[in-house]
Amino acid sequence: MRIITIALQKGGTGKSTTAHALGQGLQQQGFRVLFVDVDPQGNLSSTMAAEAGRPTAYDVLTKKTTAQEATQQTAQGAIIPASPQLSGADLEITQTGKEYRLKEALRPIRNKYDFCIIDTPPALGTLTINALTAATEVIIPVQADTYSIHGITQLYSTISAVKEYCNSDLRVEGILITRYNNRTILSRDLADIIDSTAQQLGTKLFKTTIREGIAIKEAQARREPLYSYAPASNPAKDYQDFIVEYLQATKGAK
Ligand SMILES: Nc1ncnc2c1ncn2[C@@H]1O[C@H](COP(=O)(O)OP(=O)(O)OP(=O)(O)O)[C@@H](O)[C@H]1O
Ligand SMILES: [Mg+2]
Numbered sequence: 001m002r003i004i005t006i007a008l009q010k011g012g013t014g015k016s017t018t019a020h021a022l023g024q025g026l027q028q029q030g031f032r033v034l035f036v037d038v039d040p041q042g043n044l045s046s047t048m049a050a051e052a053g054r055p056t057a058y059d060v061l062t063k064k065t066t067a068q069e070a071t072q073q074t075a076q077g078a079i080i081p082a083s084p085q086l087s088g089a090d091l092e093i094t095q096t097g098k099e100y101r102l103k104e105a106l107r108p109i110r111n112k113y114d115f116c117i118i119d120t121p122p123a124l125g126t127l128t129i130n131a132l133t134a135a136t137e138v139i140i141p142v143q144a145d146t147y148s149i150h151g152i153t154q155l156y157s158t159i160s161a162v163k164e165y166c167n168s169d170l171r172v173e174g175i176l177i178t179r180y181n182n183r184t185i186l187s188r189d190l191a192d193i194i195d196s197t198a199q200q201l202g203t204k205l206f207k208t209t210i211r212e213g214i215a216i217k218e219a220q221a222r223r224e225p226l227y228s229y230a231p232a233s234n235p236a237k238d239y240q241d242f243i244v245e246y247l248q249a250t251k252g253a254k
Helices: 015-028 043-047 057-061 084-092 098-109 126-134 146-165 185-200 214-222 234-249
Strands: 002-006 033-037 072-074 077-080 115-119 137-143 171-178
Touching: 002 015, 002 126, 015 033, 015 043, 015 077, 015 115, 015 137, 015 171, 015 234, 033 043, 033 098, 057 084, 057 098, 084 126, 098 126, 115 126, 126 146, 137 146, 146 171, 146 185, 171 185, 171 234, 214 234
Parallel strands: 002 115, 002 137, 033 077, 033 115, 137 171
Antiparallel strands: 072 077
């Protein structure tokens, strides 16, 4: 099972949207996908219409239940949903080995799925560290703005620490520009800066960029996958292109 963590500590850069679109697209191609939501906001869980009152990622991280028991089958696929209780994780999960909780929990189910997609909160605490430690690879969704660029550099120092202490095999597959509007010169300039930042950090900017499109918000409000709600919309086409690019770039990865 490949475990893809979607991370950036800046808020609203398209993490949950990317986690959802990537996972749904992989499912459409016949891959077995498990979604994991470790963001206390629970946006991915809500988009996938996960049921409340069932075991969550919080219960898994605090070892109250197993990943298998916390996995829900929704109409859109299998998910270990989030809980608002996750917001206490930094204070509650403090024992030695705390970084490995999610990795260990996913190990017993690693043959049940081809891909696990983990959505993370806009923070660099225990939850994101757990997701990076469990991951085989990371995708960093950014918007073409200055704060995102600062965010990438900060995230990189966390990733370097995770690689050094917890997960030496972690691959940073690349940076994905989302909510892109190529009509502005500023966006184009910032995309160039993100490209060179990526290179300096030893990763790359994906060729595909995800354009802005109202269909994203509409599909999320209706709790429908983007591809069935608005298959011809720009973001739907862009995410499909991104998945092709991603699978091609990571061919042979395990
Ligand atoms: N390509 C797009 N076009 C238009 N709107 C988008 C696009 N991508 C994301 N959005 C919208 O932008 C907002 C932020 O996106 P999203 O929730 O995916 O970001 P996030 O990084 O997960 O945020 P957070 O850091 O709060 O978890 C959402 O309202 C979403 O609907
Ligand atoms: Mg989110």
